[in-house]
Amino acid sequence: MRAIKHRSFEYSEVAGLSVHEKAHLIDAPAQSEQAYPSTAWAWYTVVILLCAYIFSFIDRQILNLLVAPVRRDLGITDTEMSLLIGFSFALFYSILGLQFGRLADSISRPRLIIVGMFTWSLMTGGCGLINSYAQLFVLRMGVGVGEATLSPAAYSMISDSFPPAKRSVPFSVYTMATYVGGGFAFLLGGLLLRYFGSRQMFQLPALGLVRPWQALFVFLGISGILFILALLSLRDPSRKGARVFENAQGKLTVERIPLSAVLKYFAANSRALFSLNVGMGLAALAAYGTSAWAITFLVRNHQMTASHAGILFGAAQIISGSLGMLTAGKAVAWLASRGYQDAYMRVAVFAAAAWLIPGILFPLVAHTNAVIPLLYVAIFFGCMPTCLIPAAIIELVPNAMRGQATALYLLIVNLIGLGIGPTAVALVTDKVFGYDAAVRYSLLIVPVTAFILAEVFFMIGLRAYTPTLARLNVWLRDNL
Numbered sequence: 001m002r003a004i005k006h007r008s009f010e011y012s013e014v015a016g017l018s019v020h021e022k023a024h025l026i027d028a029p030a031q032s033e034q035a036y037p038s039t040a041w042a043w044y045t046v047v048i049l050l051c052a053y054i055f056s057f058i059d060r061q062i063l064n065l066l067v068a069p070v071r072r073d074l075g076i077t078d079t080e081m082s083l084l085i086g087f088s089f090a091l092f093y094s095i096l097g098l099q100f101g102r103l104a105d106s107i108s109r110p111r112l113i114i115v116g117m118f119t120w121s122l123m124t125g126g127c128g129l130i131n132s133y134a135q136l137f138v139l140r141m142g143v144g145v146g147e148a149t150l151s152p153a154a155y156s157m158i159s160d161s162f163p164p165a166k167r168s169v170p171f172s173v174y175t176m177a178t179y180v181g182g183g184f185a186f187l188l189g190g191l192l193l194r195y196f197g198s199r200q201m202f203q204l205p206a207l208g209l210v211r212p213w214q215a216l217f218v219f220l221g222i223s224g225i226l227f228i229l230a231l232l233s234l235r236d237p238s239r240k241g242a243r244v245f246e247n248a249q250g251k252l253t254v255e256r257i258p259l260s261a262v263l264k265y266f267a268a269n270s271r272a273l274f275s276l277n278v279g280m281g282l283a284a285l286a287a288y289g290t291s292a293w294a295i296t297f298l299v300r301n302h303q304m305t306a307s308h309a310g311i312l313f314g315a316a317q318i319i320s321g322s323l324g325m326l327t328a329g330k331a332v333a334w335l336a337s338r339g340y341q342d343a344y345m346r347v348a349v350f351a352a353a354a355w356l357i358p359g360i361l362f363p364l365v366a367h368t369n370a371v372i373p374l375l376y377v378a379i380f381f382g383c384m385p386t387c388l389i390p391a392a393i394i395e396l397v398p399n400a401m402r403g404q405a406t407a408l409y410l411l412i413v414n415l416i417g418l419g420i421g422p423t424a425v426a427l428v429t430d431k432v433f434g435y436d437a438a439v440r441y442s443l444l445i446v447p448v449t450a451f452i453l454a455e456v457f458f459m460i461g462l463r464a465y466t467p468t469l470a471r472l473n474v475w476l477r478d479n480l
Contacts, residue, residue: 037237042161045237046170048230049154050177052117055224056147057181058188059124060089062220063140064292065189065310066213068299073211074133078436082426085292088137090419093144094411101152101407105400106256109153110234117228120146125221128214129207151390151410152403159394159402160237165336168344168391172329175387179321179379182291183314190310192216239399257400265401266408269471272396272464273405276345277412279457280389283352284417285424286359286447286454287382291317292422293429293439294375301440302368312372320379324351328384332391341469344392345462351384352455359451363443385454392461396468398476421446 036042063070063085071081103112123142130136158170192212207218266273298309328347335343355378362374390409397405428442429435 035238036163036240037161037235041235042170042237045161045234046158046173048234049113049150049157050174050180051227052113052150052231053154053174053177054181054184055117055220055227056120056150057177058185059120059143059220059224060147061085061182061185061291062189062216064182065186065295065306066216067296068306069211069213070136073213074136076133078426078430079423080133082292082422084133084136084140086288086418086420086422088140089144089147090414090417091144092141093148094414094419096145097148097152097407097410097414098404099407100149101403101405101410102256102259104149104153104156104403104407109157109236110231112149112153113234114228114231116146116149117224117231118146119149120144121221121224121228122146123221124224125218128210128217128219128221130214148407148410152406155390155394155406156239156399156402157234157237160240160399164395166333167394168332168336169326169329171391171394172325172332172387175390176322176325178386179317179325179383183317183319183321185314186295186310186317187314189216190307190314192219194307194311257398262401262404265397265475266405269396269468272461272468273393273408275457275461275464276389276393277409278416279348279454279461280385280409281413281416282450282454282457283382283385283389284413285421286450287386288417288421289425289446289450290378290382290443293425293443297363297439297443298368298371300437302371304368313375316372316376316379320376321383324380324383325387327380328388332388342462342465344388344395345458345465348385348388348392349455349458349462351381351388352451352458355381355451356448360444360448363440382451385458392465396465396472398472398479421450 037045063081067078067081070076070084071078100112100116120143123139123146126139126142127136130139154174155171158174159167162170210218294313295306295309298304298313299306302309304312328351331347332343335346340346358374358378359382362371362378365371365374390406393405393409394402424446425439425442428445429439432438433441
């Protein structure tokens with residue numbers, strides 16, 4: 001088998017070439033092989049991936065709005081509900097993400113995303129047909145399996161679509177989906193709940209009578225499957241700096257680095273990678289815990305209806321989340337243009353500290369008119385690490401490890417953030433205070449503690465970031 005360094009080709013293009021054409025392609029200058037897609041096509045890729053990510057977050061977080069009706073219809077507690085919101089999804093999302101990340105480093109990334117989106121949309125639709133807690137728990141695990149394919153492939157595709165100096169804003173735009181998607185889940189869900197009103201059952205064609213919240217799941221599942229048509233238009237960008245092999249049949253395949261070499265690289269740079277991953281996991285714990293119970297907090301402590309609270313909180317996530325992530329991306333670009341190699345970490349450290357003031361105040365203030373502006377400010381700063389840290393990690397690893405690094409990031413962040421965050425808030429409410437209105441104190445204790453610890457880890461990561469970049473350059477020099 002013959003190795004060709006720094007070569008990468010789009011699978012659909014390579015498959016149709018003749019032997020003569022392949023030989024010509026192999027002999028092409030390295031500069032042309034390393035060319036990035038046009039700016040227009042690169043941004044088209046980001047927009048399609050953003051939309052897919054929005055769908056995934058809507059499907060993931062819609063349960064946050066449906067706490068009251070699902071609890072009522074299934075006869076479950078806050079803690080059992082939190083397991084549906086967090087743990088059931090995070091379990092397979094996190095574990096299988098490692099394998100999907102490894103696949104994303106060597107196979108067609110758009111195809112991987114298409115299979116994943118079909119899976120999670122089908123499972124989401126199935127959540128609207130259940131009649132027991134156990135069935136809903138299993139289907140939520142299935143949603144996690146499908147969604148585990150998306151981000152490892154998407155981050156890798158974006159990094160191969162833009163040169164390093166221009167990646168911060170595209171990464172921020174893609175990651176906006178974590179708040180835009182969650183916001184639309186609340187906004188759309190709130191509007192639909194208002195439309196359904198007090199109706200106990202809803203008639204769906206071919207499915208018969210279902211509850212309003214079940215109809216919402218069916219609608220989301222069908223919408224996701226239809227969006228796959230847009231994913232079919234994506235092309236897999238060339239993998240910059242990757243090795244490509246030509247086998248005896250003339251087929252070109254991307255090199256898959258042995259797992260032992262990946263683990264060795266991660267271990268050699270564990271100070272930076274560990275602190276970034278754990279720090280972001282703690283920030284995600286605060287974010288997921290808040291997102292899971294903010295609607296319930298507004299209903300229980302500020303006497304809002306679920307639909308009104310969903311619309312208000314959804315708008316806050318969409319507006320403040322988008323502005324916060326775009327601001328973070330622009331800030332990184334500004335600092336990087338002035339020579340700061342650790343720009344991602346500098347902005348993350350600032351954002352985590354800035355979150356603390358609104359994060360402490362919003363659960364405690366008595367006036368509803370003050371709560372909403374504080375939520376806007378908290379979301380503005382709290383969302384920033386979500387786009388900064390995964391982009392920072394991508395910059396610390398070789399191209400052929402980016403999918404696996406992203407999958408490891410998702411494993412840690414989702415097990416800590418999504419797996420623990422919603423349940424930690426529920427347990428403090430149920431076990432420490434013992435009454436429903438105490439959710440406001442749970443939203444103070446859990447997220448504030450998590451963000452303080454996240455700030456400590458981000459500071460450690462800031463110190464380790466530049467030395468790790470230097471080691472990456474040595475690795476690239478010695479191995480490529």
